[in-house]
Amino acid sequence: MRDLLGSRAQTNVPLAPRVTLRVGGVAELFVEAKTIAELIECVQLAREHAVPFFILGNGSNILVRDGGIRGLTIENQCAEFSLDVTDSILSVESGASLPGIANRLARQGWSGLEWAIGIPGTFGGAIVGNAGAHGGTMADNLLRVTILDANGDVLELPKTNCAFEYRASRFKRAGGEIVLRAQIEMTRDDPQVCIARMNQYTEHRRRTQPTEPSVGSMFKNPPGDPSAPLRASFAGQLIEQAGLKGARIGNVAVSRVHANFFVNLGGATARDVLQLVDLVRDQVREQFGIELELEIQVVGEE
Ligand SMILES: Cc1cc2nc3c(=O)[nH]c(=O)nc-3n(C[C@H](O)[C@H](O)[C@H](O)COP(=O)(O)OP(=O)(O)OC[C@H]3O[C@@H](n4cnc5c(N)ncnc54)[C@H](O)[C@@H]3O)c2cc1C
Numbered sequence: 423m424r425d426l427l428g429s430r431a432q433t434n435v436p437l438a439p440r441v442t443l444r445v446g447g448v449a450e451l452f453v454e455a456k457t458i459a460e461l462i463e464c465v466q467l468a469r470e471h472a473v474p475f476f477i478l479g480n481g482s483n484i485l486v487r488d489g490g491i492r493g494l495t496i497e498n499q500c501a502e503f504s505l506d507v508t509d510s511i512l513s514v515e516s517g518a519s520l521p522g523i524a525n526r527l528a529r530q531g532w533s534g535l536e537w538a539i540g541i542p543g544t545f546g547g548a549i550v551g552n553a554g555a556h557g558g559t560m561a562d563n564l565l566r567v568t569i570l571d572a573n574g575d576v577l578e579l580p581k582t583n584c585a586f587e588y589r590a591s592r593f594k595r596a597g598g599e600i601v602l603r604a605q606i607e608m609t610r611d612d613p614q615v616c617i618a619r620m621n622q623y624t625e626h627r628r629r630t631q632p633t634e635p636s637v638g639s640m641f642k643n644p645p646g647d648p649s650a651p652l653r654a655s656f657a658g659q660l661i662e663q664a665g666l667k668g669a670r671i672g673n674v675a676v677s678r679v680h681a682n683f684f685v686n687l688g689g690a691t692a693r694d695v696l697q698l699v700d701l702v703r704d705q706v707r708e709q710f711g712i713e714l715e716l717e718i719q720v721v722g723e724e
Contacts, residue, residue, distance in 0.1 A: 423451060423467065423468070423471050423473050423494065424451060426467050426471070427451075427453055427464070427467065427494075430453050430454070430460075431451055431452065431453045431494075432451075432452045432453075433450065433451055433452070434448045434449070434450065434490075435448055435449045435452035435495070436448050437449055437478075437481070437486045437490065437491065437495070438486075440478065440481050440497065441478075441481030441482070441484060441485075441486055441637075442480070442481055442482040442542055442635055442636065442637060442638075443481075443485060443635050443636060443637045443684075443686055443690075443695070444635040444686050444690075445485070445486070445488075445674075445686060445690050445691055445692050445694075445695060446485070446486025446487065446488065446490065446692050446722065447486060447487065447488045447489050447490025447491070447692075447722060447723070448490040448491075449476075449490060449491050449494075449495035450490065450491065450492050450493060450494075450495075451473075451493065451494045451495070452494070452495045452497070453494065453495075453496055453497070454496075454497045454499050455496050455497065455498055455499060455500060455517070456499045456500065457500060458500050458515060458602050458603070460500075461496065461498060461500055461517075461570075461600070461602065462570055462576070462602070464494065464496045465477075465496065465570060465574075465600055466574055468493065468494045468496075469574065473493045473494050474492055474493030474494070475493055475494040475495070475496055476491050476493070476494070476495045476496070476721060477496050477498055477546070477600055478495050478496065478497045478498065479498055479516075479517065479543055479544035479546050479547030480519070480542055480543050480544050480547060482541075482542045482543045482547065482637060482638060483543060483547055483551055483553075483637060483638065483717070483718050483719065484637070484718060484719050484720070484721055485637065485692055485695055485696070485718055485719070485720045485721070486692060486721055486722045487692045487693075487696075487720065487721065487722035487723055487724050488691050488692045488693055488722075488724070489722055489723030489724050490722055490723060491721060491722045491723070492722075492723060497517075498516055498517035498544060498546055499517045500515040500516060500517040500518070500602075501515055501517050501518040501519065502514075502515045502518070503515065503518050503523055505527065505532065505608070510532075510607060510608045510609060510610065511565065511605050511606070511607060511608070512527065512532075512605065512606040512607075512608050513603060513604075513605050514545050514603065514604055514605075514606065515545070515602070515603050516544060516545050516546030516549070516600075516601045516602055516603060516604065517544050517545075517546060518544060518545050519543075519544060520535070520538045520541055520542075520543050520544060520545055520547075520548045520553070521538055521539050521540065521541055521542060523535065523545075524536060524537075524538040524539055524620070525539060525620065527608060528613070528616035528617060528619075528620055529613055529616070529617060530613060531610060531611055531612060531613040531616060532608040532609070532610065532611070532616070533608065533609045533610070533611035533615075533616050533619075534562075534563045534606065534607065534608040534609055535558075535563070535606070535608070536556075536558075536616055536619045536620045536623065537554070537555050537556040537557065537558030537559075537623065538553070538555065538558070538560075539620040539623050539624055540555065540623060540624060540627040540631075541553050541555060541638075545601075545604055546600075546601040548560045549564070549567060549584075549591060549593065549601050549604060550591055550593045550594045550601065551589050551590065551591070551594055551717075552586045552587065552588070552589055552590060552591050552594075553589075554589070555623070556623050556626075559586070560586075561581060561584070561586035561591075563606050563607045563608065564581050564584075564604060564605070564606055564607075565580070565581060565605045565606065565607055566578050566579060566580045566581060566604070566605050567579050567581075567584060567601055567602075567603065567604045567605075568601075568602045568603040568604075569593075569599045569600060569601055569602060570599065570600040570602055571598075571599050572598040572599060576602065588642070588643075589642055589717055594719075630679065630680055631677075631679060631680050631683060632677040632678075632679040632680060632683050632685050634677070634685035634686060634687065635685065635686040636677070636683045636684060636685050636686070637684070637718045638683065638717075638718075639657065639658075639682045639683065639717050640657075640682055640683065640684050640699065640702075640716065640717060640718060641657040641661075641682055641702075641714040641715060641716060641717055642657065642714075642715045642716070642717045643656040643657050644656060644657065644660075644712050644713075644714065644715070657682045657714055658680055658681045658682035658683075659681070660706050660710055660712060660714070661676060661681035661682060661702055661706060661714075662681040663709075663710075664702070664705045664706050664709050664710070665705075666681060666701075666702055666705060667681050669698065669701065669702070670687075670698075671694045671697045671698045671701065672690055672691060672693075672694030672697075673686065673687045673688055673689045673690035673691075673694060674686055674687065674690040674691075674694040674695050674698050675687055675698075676698065676702065684698060684699075692720075692722075693724075696720070699716070702714065
């Protein structure tokens, strides 16, 4: 497999610097895909040779176990985008930075993605997990996605075929389908108004979220009455009410700023993180009878 990928492929590449929590083992085989053609080629080669593969976006919604990822890790760096100003449609490759493009477009008076300003992911990762914040979600303005399916065909899917739900989509549930590109409907607005909205969201994050390395929210908010005012931070509130703010295992801790964020205090291991996940789940179950479900994906070998 390495021979087929040539000099592009590297072995035993540490993944911790490539994920926002800064923990985890190495990628057995690692390649950066800079174009959609390269991304497709890498996936097809892996499939033809029955090598397991993993698509890495910005690593902001995954925990890589300490044993690393077997097979081929493909880091998606496909980041071309264009905006058709006549019909206000953004066409973007799946490895592009969600907050980077949201920011750039908002400054030019294109509204629709300001909610994403503090979400440090790629478009691909955000579509897979239907990322959302401040009342917006990835599914809202999305028109269609182009995917590579499990048979190796490139298909266009309208939003209605993506089965978006709260922090989930068909791509997260099924796996095996790779998001290549997306088309998103934007609207015209005053650049100053767009910038003010982003600044308000950024300020809110500054006040309510920790600055240490994390994966954002560790757990999904449990299902409940969507109109209940507490729902937005429900998982965090349950953890806080269970008295777990500041709880620590090894070098990972439940943030004192936001209890649904686990923070790496320096040199944490995935094992520490998973032990803290178990501790928090057990306590919340015991005290409130509620089963917390992970929002992040745990990947790799123990
Ligand atoms: C400080 C901080 C704040 C955050 N705030 C929020 C928030 O407000 N709201 C929210 O929803 N999330 C939030 N997150 C979580 C995270 O940023 C988002 O879920 C983000 O969209 C993940 O994108 P990614 O590129 O990092 O995905 P990754 O973590 O790299 O990948 C996530 C999963 O998607 C798969 N994947 C990635 N790209 C593709 C592709 N092109 N095709 C198929 N599969 C793919 C991966 O294989 C993996 O299974 C936050 C994270 C941090 C660290």
